Amino acid sequence: MNLITHLHDKIEEAGLWESYPVLSRNEHLKVRGSVDTRLYYVISGTLRVYVVDEFEEHTIRFGYQGSFIAALDSFITEKPSDFYIQALKKTELKMISKAAYTQFMQSDAENLRLWHAILEQLVYQQMERERDLLTSSPLERYERVLKRSPQLFQEVPHKYIASYLRMTPETLSRIKKS
Numbered sequence: 001m002n003l004i005t006h007l008h009d010k011i012e013e014a015g016l017w018e019s020y021p022v023l024s025r026n027e028h029l030k031v032r033g034s035v036d037t038r039l040y041y042v043i044s045g046t047l048r049v050y051v052v053d054e055f056e057e058h059t060i061r062f063g064y065q066g067s068f069i070a071a072l073d074s075f076i077t078e079k080p081s082d083f084y085i086q087a088l089k090k091t092e093l094k095m096i097s098k099a100a101y102t103q104f105m106q107s108d109a110e111n112l113r114l115w116h117a118i119l120e121q122l123v124y125q126q127m128e129r130e131r132d133l134l135t136s137s138p139l140e141r142y143e144r145v146l147k148r149s150p151q152l153f154q155e156v157p158h159k160y161i162a163s164y165l166r167m168t169p170e171t172l173s174r175i176k177k178s
Contacts, residue, residue, distance in 0.1 A: 003118050004067060008041055010111065016104055017041075017094040023087035029069075030085040036071035037078060037098040045091025046155045050084050050163070057084075059163040062149075062156060068118075088156060138167045142175045 063069035
C-alpha cells in the first residue's frame with residue numbers, strides 16, 4: 001500500500017481531519033511570513049510551493065491529489081516560513097493541526113514508523129532533485145521529471161514546470177519539441 005494513502009486512512013479512521021478548505025485557482029494557502037502549524041492532504045486539485053527572490057519566483061515542489069503538503073520549514077519549527085503555497089486550479093483539502101498530528105504519531109509505534117518512512121522518502125526525493133539540479137542537463141532533468149511525474153505535464157502550466165526544472169519556458173518548449 002502507498003504510504004501516503006495508508007497515513008491518510010489512519011488519520012481518517014481516527015476522525016482527526018479538522019476541516020475541508022477549498023481554494024480557488026491562484027489563491028494562496030500560505031504566504032511568506034506566515035506560520036504553518038497544519039498539515040494538508042490534497043483531495044483534488046494542484047498546488048505549488050515556491051519562494052521569491054529579488055528577481056523571480058522559484059517553484060520547488062508540487063502537491064497533487066492524494067499527497068500531503070505544508071510549508072515544512074514552518075511546520076517543523078513553528079516559525080514564519082519563507083515559502084508560498086498557491087493553488088494552480090480549484091483545490092480541495094483536508095487539514096490536521098500539528099498538535100493533533102503529533103499526538104496521533106506519538107500514540108502508536110506503527111504510526112511513528114509510518115511517519116519516519118514517509119520522511120525518508122521525502123528526504124530521498126529531495127536529494128535526487130538536488131543532484132539533478134547540480135549535475136544534470138536540462139534535457140536530463142526534463143526526462144527524469146517526465147518519467148517520475150507524467151501528470152505534472154497535464155496539470156501544471158509550463159511556466160511553473162520550467163521554474164521547477166530551473167530553465168526558461170523557452171528552453172522547456174524547445175526540449176519538448178525535440
